Amino acid sequence: MSNSGNTHVVSAELHPPLHAHEEHSFWRKYIFSTDHKVIGIQYGLTSLIFLFFGFTLMMIMRWQLAYPGQAVPIIGRLLGDDRAPDGVILPEFYNQLGAMHGTIMVFLGVVPLAVGAFGNYVMPLQIGAPDMAFPKLNMTSYWVYFTGGVVMLASFFVPGGAANSGWTSYPPLSDIATMGQTMWLIGMVFLITSSLLGSVNFIVTILQLRTKGLSFMRLPFFVWAQFVTSFLLLLAFPPLEAAGVLQLMDRVAGTSFFLPSGLVVSGQPLPNTGGGSPLLWQHLFWFLAHPEVYVLILPALGIVAEVIANNTRKPLWGYKSLVYAAVFLGFMSFIVWAHHMFLTGMGTAISAFFQTTTMIISIPSVIILSALFISLYGASIRFNTPMLFALAFLPMFGIGGLTGLPLGLATSDIALHDTYYVIGHFHYVVAPGTIFGLFAGIYYWYPKVTGKTMNETLGKIHFWGSFVCMNFIFFPMLIQGLAGVSRRLYDGGQQYAHAQGVLHLNVVMSVAAWVMALFQLFFIVNFFLSLKTGKKAETNHWHATTLEWSAAPTPPVPHGNFVTIPEVYRGPYEYSVPGHAKDFTPQNELVKA
């Protein structure tokens, strides 16, 4: 029990990762690996590709919005006559772009990156675990996600094209839509299954595999965020899966779960017997989709918290408030969903209920944001690229959150529902919000994953360009929405007299979107070039206190993570502790008093 030296080595050693003769084949090592780090990277690369693809869909849409009826340059002719005759986008294709942009960004891009990539890679390391509780299930989750993604992409190529009833797939329209909608439903079943398997894995891992000394209130906030997120995914997705099955039955088996009686389409009565309820779909869909938006934001909040703590060189302010707020937020997220349905004819009692819960849910968000802001006070801030993204996240998420308030109040929602104000609101939270948080995470953990550092100059150019462009894209949406421009309009509001005064903003937003695409090149180049020519990273490149930096090698040991399992002696953010030699005291370091 001697405490000589600064590092206390726990006696239990892991079995050596693999004997030489057990070396995996290329397929077992990189394609069908059960190592959470490989799976995390797979999720990361796949989701980044989907993110850029979803962004591309939007860039095509934005041409049509800025210059309605004009042929899309270069790619217009490549799209083919059934999508864009003479290069001019058809309304039917515009709707496909819209529905798939949303679907791909949310379900194939952001969540797989935030949870599948970051959660998978970082969380087991931060809790001192050798891997996830169920490594084979983890691998299965990725490949089911991948299959769902393939199905979604393939839907563009069936007759009638991809789903075109919005990412929200409201019936009756979605019930009678083209084949692409059926593929959307099948794709969603795969994605939901992947998500469910993943959330079981995450929860069991966090509860069961925390290393010695790592009590709940010593967990990095990133782990808490992933923990709450997993519960949201576990309990909120199944009703959408059920709804998906019901819509599939309507489309394929002729049932009428969501079709009211007496529906007439293009002058012909539908052969379905009717008796169903379109509102039922909305309840089941939003029961998932509202918690889903907290799934979108929580991991990013977790990442931003880590980056801020590390780059302020002081503990986060209000760790306990952060944790309780996150848990409360998770719980509340299940009972606010019908604020998406204020205009469906619900009575005043139920509207008042949902309005109240929606107002209440803003409280934990404000607590979390305030704690992160207050954490900056008196700090020694290092303005590196991850920190820039994390800092920008704060006011951007603030704008996103504040613009949610008039939407959550039923009376003001009457004017704003289904306008561009809604689109502006949620994009502020997800784009300069979550995606900035995810960029912060990529720049922050890249040295741990690859052993190389990214270029700071390229990173800063990427940051400033993206930050300015994001605001030029999404702020005008708030203005257009207040002026009454509806969402999902093929011509961006051309035909509305009341919209004429704000139509010029369409050009501004589109140009900003295309310029933002150019700035992403700095990121892409940096990402790949640094692999080859980046400076070699120290094991604990950022001088951080959490276990992935202080206890695991760079990169971590395949199938095992640690040379010796760390033991934890303190909380996650012991920076600048008075009396200590270094300005950071890692969780697993034994320090003589």
Add this chain to the structure above:
Amino acid sequence: MDASHTHDADIKAHVRKYVVVFIALLALTLITVTVSYLHLEIGLAITVALIIAAVKGSLVASYFMHLISERKAIYATLLLTLVFFVVLMWLPIFAHSDPIINKNVP
């Protein structure tokens, strides 16, 4: 040897409980079917049927699934699930029954 004997005796005691629960489940099934043939008024019929189903379900959960001797983590998860299950079921029904215009449509 002694430890495994008491261990076996424990299991055998459990087995006795399983058999009792089994018989109770069969009996409750017969009761619920018989009651249905009485054609009670619909509100009463639903209440009785759901109470019997809840009792049967609790027996399966408590004894076959060992919930009665299970730990906090499971209870907490199930309680949370129950809350959200109730919310999922009752709020849409309440929304449906309290429309802004009082029409008898779904």
Add this chain to the structure above:
Amino acid sequence: MDIPYTIQPRQETGLFNAKMGIWLFLASEVMLFGALFTTYILLRVGSPEWPRGELDIPLATANTAILITSSITMVMAWASLMMKKFGRFRLYLGATILLGVAFLVLKGFEYAHHFQTGEIPSKNTFFGIYFTLTGLHGLHVIGGLIVNSYFWSFGSKMWKTQPDRFTNRIEVAGLYWHFVDLVWIFLFPVLYLL
């Protein structure tokens, strides 16, 4: 590389990993069937009239008894392993599988009879929700049968090398199977008796 608490429980939670995992999964299944039961209620409440007497109560009662019996044979299979009686385990698990198959066979007859008389899912919302609920339940029964059959055959090899781990697997499979029974305990009165 060894994942801790695969066999022995973690003291804090009192559970081994797979047991916690299956309970979490079952919680999600509660939400899945809950959504369908909600659908049933909303559709029924919103419809001017709801069919009664269309379904075969005696057959479904028999199926209820079959599933309940399969539940006790399943838990007996696990209890046998706890008492190190492998032969008994195979007997009980085999019985569970056969009873599960019997359930599906009766259901098959039931469905065939309905299809013959034109009672298909698209006939009305009652049959729509009936087939969806019992169909999804049936898929879960099939899933359980596949898992149980694996453990009865190839999977049982693990008893020789890691008996405790195998016993845990049977406990986890049992929890899933009981849940399938539990869903039917609610499905049966709601669809057939009310």
